Amino acid sequence: MSTVITTDTPVDPPKSQTTHTLSVFVNNKAGVLMRICQVFARRGFNIDSLVVSQGRDKRFSRMTIGISGSPGGLEQIIKQVHKLVDVIHCFEHTSDESVTRELLLIKIKCSPEERSHALQITEHFGGKTVDLTPTSMIVTIHGGSRKIDSAIGMFSQFQIIETVRTGKVVMARGEQAT
Numbered sequence: 001m002s003t004v005i006t007t008d009t010p011v012d013p014p015k016s017q018t019t020h021t022l023s024v025f026v027n028n029k030a031g032v033l034m035r036i037c038q039v040f041a042r043r044g045f046n047i048d049s050l051v052v053s054q055g056r057d058k059r060f061s062r063m064t065i066g067i068s069g070s071p072g073g074l075e076q077i078i079k080q081v082h083k084l085v086d087v088i089h090c091f092e093h094t095s096d097e098s099v100t101r102e103l104l105l106i107k108i109k110c111s112p113e114e115r116s117h118a119l120q121i122t123e124h125f126g127g128k129t130v131d132l133t134p135t136s137m138i139v140t141i142h143g144g145s146r147k148i149d150s151a152i153g154m155f156s157q158f159q160i161i162e163t164v165r166t167g168k169v170v171m172a173r174g175e176q177a178t
Contacts, residue, residue, distance in 0.1 A: 018068065018069075018071045019048065019066065019067070019068045020066075020067050020068075020069075020074055020092055021064065021065070021066055021067075021092065021093045021094075021098070021100060021168055021170050022063075022064070022065045022067065022078070022081075022090060022091065022092050022093070023062065023063070023064055023065075023090070023091050023093055023170055023172075023178050024036060024062070024063040024064075024065060024081060024087060024089070024090045025055075025060060025061075025062055025063075025087075025088040025089050025090075025178075026060065026061050026062075026063060026086050026087050026088060027059065027060060027061075027086040027087075027088065028054060028055075028058065028059055028060055028061045029086050032061075032084075032086045032087070033052065033063070035084050035085070035086075036063065036065075036081055036084065036087070039077055039080045039081055039084070040065075040067060040069075040077065043069065043073045043076065043077050043080075044069055044070065044073070045067045045068065045069030045070075045073065045074075045077060046067065046068050046069060047065060047066070047067055048066040048067060048068055048167075049064075049065070049066035049165075049166075049167025049168055050063065050064070050065055050066070050167060051063070051064045051166060051167045051168065051169050052064075060088070062178070064167070064168055064169050064170050066167055066168045074092065078090050078091075078092060089177070091172075091177075091178070093170045093172060093178070097172060097173055097176065098170050098171060098172050098173055098178075099170070099171050099173060100144060100145070100168050100169070100170045101142055101143060101144065101168070101169055102142065102143065102144070102145055102148050102165060102166050102167060102168055102169070103140065103141075103142045103165070103166040104139075104140065104141045104142070104148045104151060104152070104163065104164070104165050104166075105130070105138060105139070105140050105163070105164040105165075106138070106139050106141070106151070106152065106155055106160060106162075106163045106164075107131075107136060107137070107138045107160070107161040107162045107163075108136065108137060108139070108155055108158040108159065108160055108161060109135060109136050109158060109159040109160075109161055110135070110136065110137060110158050111135065112134065114158065115137070117157075118137060118139075118155070118158060121151070121154045121155060122139045122141070124154075125141045125143070125147065125150070125151045125154075126141065126142075126143070127139045127140055127141035127151070128140050136161060139155075145168065148165065
């Protein structure tokens with residue numbers, strides 16, 4: 001079972017803050033997520049996105065956490081998360097050394113006359129139509145955060161009924177552990 005928590009509309013962090021992507025590998029036990037979230041809250045970091053899923057071995061879970069906060073406190077947060085019971089490891093991942101993706105489901109209101117334009121936008125972003133009615137459609141698109149933001153921007157020409165975004169998932173490139 002996967003847990004996804006994310007905001008519906010992207011918010012840029014203040015200039016004094018930066019965004020980071022952390023991967024935390026943990027024992028799959030009750031209370032682990034709460035203890036990790038408390039570390040971020042105590043240090044004044046906001047969790048922008050959180051994806052948690054069970055690993056190949058059901059005893060472990062992987063958390064991908066998108067955070068924003070003061071750059072000076074990140075190293076201390078990583079050290080404090082490492083010290084928590086049930087945390088196996090915690091890494092920050094940069095875009096140079098990892099692959100990061102998000103998934104978007106977007107439901108738009110569009111008439112039959114507008115549909116071909118909506119389908120062109122979907123095709124441009126490499127998306128797929130997953131539901132189609134006479135007055136609406138649901139599109140799925142996956143990719144980096146900028147691509148997802150751009151797709152939402154293009155679909156804003158239509159009436160957006162609803163969006164659901166997974167938040168970031170990350171995997172280290174090459175042989176490096178995630």
